[in-house]
Amino acid sequence: MIDDELSPEARALLDAARPALGPDPAAIARMHRNIAASVGAASLGASTAASASTKAGVGATSGSLAVKLGALAILGALAIGAAIVVSGGRPQPAPTGAAHVRVEQIEPKTPAPTRPSATSARAREPEVASLVEASPEVARASAFAPASTASPQRGEVESVRSVVPPRRRVLAPVPAPASLAREVELIDQAMLALRDGDAVEALAAIRTHTHETRGTGQLAEDAAAIEIEALCRLGHPDVATKLAAFDARFPRSAQRTRLTEACR
């Protein structure tokens, strides 16, 4: 489909660079050790044993899986290893057709703010018009997880930081991790609603995000983009105004093209 391939010289440069663009073996080993320390060394090698098989388009694995497959061992290890700490603490939906290993948080490092659930948001059934009015423009940038893939669980990214030992000394405490975790939760909530075709639910989550961050959240660009996409789906008359405001506030947004397509 493309005629203008790279020249042999450019490709040679990429080929020469590729090995050095990844981590060196020492870093690979060091990171593995740190991850093992974070999640419990005994469970690293077979953390997927409970999901013995699945349907997949890609991602066939090696034969060593048979050695590592041990659902009972893993479940037992998880039951015993109460020290395995992962973020969340909220129930995860069990995947259909496969056994499920759940790792729960046992000691949240930061008290979670009071948060309305998706259910409660739905129960409010806010009017679309009021949602739009209640959503001031917000600032700063971020990117969506691809809509077609399983995105990281809400709050995981930030909370993971609290369980992974930093490689180097930390000069200052991580600023307000719960706040970003909460933002991630709300944005994920909105995205999931959007994917499920529930634009009103998505707008409710965005309104909550805007309210709780006072319009200055770190995921403000995501919030604004989701809001516009939801409004487009609802055929709301404020779409053009919102898009203009979005362009003014995020002139280089990588999400603009997607919004144009979504609102076409």
Add this chain to the structure above:
Amino acid sequence: MPAVAHALEASVEVPVPTFDEVYTQHVAFVWRTLRTFGVPDGQLEDAVQDVFVVVHRRLPEWQGRAAITTWLFAIARRVASSHRRRTASDRTEALTEEPEGEANTFEAMSRAQAAATVMAILDGMDEDKRVVFALVELEQLPVPEVARMLDLNLNTAYSRLRLARAAFEVAARTKVTP
């Protein structure tokens, strides 16, 4: 959902990989993806750890709904976003450690120079083009898969790739030619 459809099309029963398999096979991909998304060198190890802690927790749920690289990419992208914000608001000391291993060999130095050149060129690109270029040219993923990963129209992905290739050619000639 193209990725779902894609996965369902190839309904072959395959085992879910273990964590170690995923780590071994894809840690370099995750590293480069984080780098492509602008995570500073000094934070890459921490960011990779963040990604794989999430992977450790979520792998049992993966279920092959998308390619494992697509799934890892989504996690890495979110982690990179978080790290970049932290960098902007919370300055840390620059990484001063020397890379371990064969860094003193001529071969490694040449690779390092090539890598530095490539990274300098990529850093000069817009993120939307840089990501497409890196996934196609460095990770050697097919463009349709990249389009799915980025939730892009296929023509948009090709357009970005074409522009990125042109920019890379120009920059490479400038930097490499004496």
